[in-house]
Amino acid sequence: MKKLITALSLSITGIALPVSAQTDFQTDSVFIRKIYDTALAEGKAYEWLRHLTQQVGPRLSGSEGAAKAVVYTKSAMEGAHFDNVFLQNVLVPHWVRGAKEKAQLINGKQKTEVPIAALGGSVATPKGGVKGKIIEVRSFQQLRDLGSDKVKGKIVFFNRPMDPTKINTFEAYAGAVEQRAAGASEAAKLGAIGSITRSMTTRLDDFPHTGSMRYASGAPMIPAAAISTNGAELLSKTIKENPDTEFYFEQYCETLPDAASHNVIGELKGQTNADKFIAVGGHLDSWDFAQGAHDDGSGCVQSIEAVRILKTLSYQPNNTLRAVMFMNEENGMRGGVTYADSAKSKRETHIAAIESDHGGFSPRGFGIVGTPAQKAKIQLWTRLFAAYGIHELGPGGGGADIGPLAQQGTVLLGLMPDTQRYFDYHHAANDKFETVSKRELELGAAAMASMLYLIDKYGL
Known part of the structure; x- marks a missing residue:
């Protein structure tokens, strides 16, 4: 019945x-x-x-x-x-990734190594790496509001975490992954020389999480990497304490x-x-x-x-x-x-x-x-x-x-x-x-x- x-x-x-x-x-x-x-x-x-x-x-x-x-x-x-x-x-x-990446957070005379991983599809850094002041943003709109005057020649750090309130973590991932996929091109349009993205995970650890990224047509191809969540937390804290914080990274990837x-x-x-x-x-x-x-x-x-x-x-x-x-x-x-x-x-x-x-x-x-x-x-x-x-x-x-x-x-x-x-x-x-x-x-x-x-x- x-x-x-x-x-x-x-x-x-x-x-x-x-x-x-x-x-x-x-x-x-x-x-x-x-x-x-x-x-x-x-x-x-x-x-x-x-x-x-x-x-x-x-x-x-x-x-x-x-x-x-x-x-x-x-x-x-x-x-x-x-x-x-x-x-x-x-x-x-x-x-192919090539040799293991290198990265340093530079706060005055203090240099701290942090774990990064090149994003899949990224270009390599120039020989000798990329070094510049770093700007933290949580969204593409925040980046655009800064404008090219404040972004040109700098490294952009995308630091919007996955939303911890989402019970289905795939919803949280969907709400954050655009930073990894398109962040490099969004930053490059404003003259940035590199892109660093917080790893797509809710856990705080020292493992950088890679993943695929893509370059937009007409935008410069700048090197893009993911930083571990512990590294992202440290980087964000340091930037708040010292806005002149610099970041240095090397990666050796190429597309065959x-x-x-x-x-x-x-x-x-x-x-x-x-x-x-x-x-x-x-x-x-x-x-x-x-x-x-x-x-x-x-x-x-x-x-x-x-x-x-x-x-x-x-x-x-x-x-x-x-x-x-x-x-x-x-x-x-x-x-x-x-x-x-x-x-x-x-x-x-x-x-x-x-x-x-x-x-x-x-x-x-x-x-x-x-x-x-x-x-x-x-x-x-x-x-x-x-x-x-x-x-x-x-x-x-x-x-x-x-x-x-x-x-x-x-x-x-x-x-x-x-x-x-x-x-x-x-x-x-x-x-x-x-x-x-x-x-x-x-x-x-x-x-x-x-x-x-x-x-x-x-x-x-």
């Missing part, structure tokens, strides 16, 4: 659901229990992640590590006996010609609709000084594991299930765009795509991008997930790599784990294997496998 009332209420609100939207709760709950049992008792994801992070290591697009990651994840899917495993060619940007790389794709063939697809994936690349355990080694191994679990349980899918390791999410999005372009040119129908790129923490829900009727249908499965701590089906988005599929009508889902610790590690050197909980990683893989199963069985 409760199930009928739910369906009727959805119809009354203007969302008419077909009879096929009704789930066989008993059968589905038993099978989902088997999925979780397999993930937690016989899981492969944690050991795959150990090898990917500790044996392969950092995997920035165009690097030797990225190439090794392609080989390894392909072999992992072949070892799991997927029906088909293949590579998809992707031409990716090739930015684009490099050949690959998306890695493994399939479990559909029995009824082999030409229709449900994809699940994460991005294989990571920043160059990080193992990329949470960002996004976890999402990659969870995606492979989700398909492996269904195969292990002898599930015969109606549609073809794909695990996709996207290349180049961090500094170009070439993998996601290439995958979507290939699907369009081949006229492949993607019913849904699921992405994990929020870390290997305890799963709390799935963000959904689709029509109201599609969201409502997925929300009918809430009771099946509730026993496993997953209560949010709907809020949030899909994911960057699967985003280009939306233009083809694909329903996008993003695994949403607990967000509180993600930005402690995001784009930083402490994003290591030991920061990932085996059990939390496995719970995420099981949640993704369960969603794959339900979408494949009931459609959208």
